[in-house]
Amino acid sequence: MSITISNISKSYKKVNALTDISFEVKEGELFGLIGPDGAGKTTLFRILTTLLFADQGDATVAGYDVVKDYKQIRNSVGYMPGKFSLYQDMTVKENLNFFATIFGTTIEENYELIRDIYVQIEPFKKRRAGKLSGGMKQKLALCCALIHKPKVLFLDEPTTGVDPVSRKEFWEMLKRLQQKGITILVSTPYMDEAALCDRIAFIQEGKILEIDTPQAIVKHYPKPLYNVKANNMYALIQGLKAYEHHYSVYPFGEFVHYTDKRTDFDSSDLNAFLESQGLKDITIEPTAPTIEDTFMELAK
Structure with missing residues (x-):
């Protein structure tokens, strides 16, 4: 060595x-x-x-x-x-x-x-x-x-x-x-x-x-990860953190990286919740974790 x-x-x-x-x-x-x-x-x-x-x-x-x-x-x-x-x-x-x-x-x-x-x-x-x-x-x-x-x-x-x-x-x-x-x-x-x-x-x-x-x-990243986007980044982050099933919420470029506590995550339920918060143009799609995501998870 x-x-x-x-x-x-x-x-x-x-x-x-x-x-x-x-x-x-x-x-x-x-x-x-x-x-x-x-x-x-x-x-x-x-x-x-x-x-x-x-x-x-x-x-x-x-x-x-x-x-x-x-x-x-x-x-x-x-x-x-x-x-x-x-x-x-x-x-x-x-x-x-x-x-x-x-x-x-x-x-x-x-x-x-x-x-x-x-x-x-x-x-x-x-x-x-x-x-x-x-x-x-x-x-x-x-x-x-x-x-x-x-x-x-x-x-x-x-x-x-x-x-x-x-x-x-x-x-x-x-x-x-x-x-x-x-x-x-x-x-x-x-x-x-x-x-x-x-x-x-x-x-x-x-x-x-x-x-x-x-x-x-x-x-090693333990959960499915999603890119979430809407018309207002700040309101989106606050909305995701207010969602009762959220596990982690981090801004990542033009998206927010989101993971859910549930194993049977349904994006339509989250979409409806964000719409109720006044957000528009919402997209929720799976994405691959990065080294930064893994570090944030370990640092928790």
Whole structure:
């Protein structure tokens, strides 16, 4: 295993950031840690990258213990924190050269690994890092994390605040890096990105809810799910919540995702109830659950 985590817990005064966390990441795997802000993702990343001590539990990264072998881990991993942390008054080229020098290497020595990413930022190599767009900052930070050819790559919410096109490009780059044998542990609050991982772990309030492949997790959704639509979204949500047989009601794009307590759900009865609430143009149709639906169900 490339990463092993066994019964890790961490508290900040009265706040339990992590509670008895255990899972493994296989060598060469693209593993996603999925959860909202404050779920404990960053705390776990800091423990695994030797920046923070756990209160209890053990962990290894690339075969090294996170406490005893911290020097070896720091030479074996790449870490891209959620906040852009490069030197903003230095140019793109200067940042890359600086991090390469720290690890005793050069841009040229590991150019093959970063080439696909570097060619996109090379036209801006004389620009100060602080003047780059969000997408370009992200690519520069990834290049700096890869410059020493790490065995394991930690990416803490790398696409937060980045435009959709750059997000898509970033995940395509991760897939190519995975093909080169790098183990990747990435955290994200975006449920659509979870589907791009080999396996995912849902984390909420410092606890792991479930670990499996995205496809298997979606299959665990326990009830038939329906798309419901009407002429007034707010009134529709309130109406569905007032319906005595409702189990869950969540807005989902232009629809509301609805599940019913009954096993013999009849849409005509619900339709009549919503009409009695003054709603019009009502549609109720079955739909397939998504990873987001499954997370909301587990988080309940």
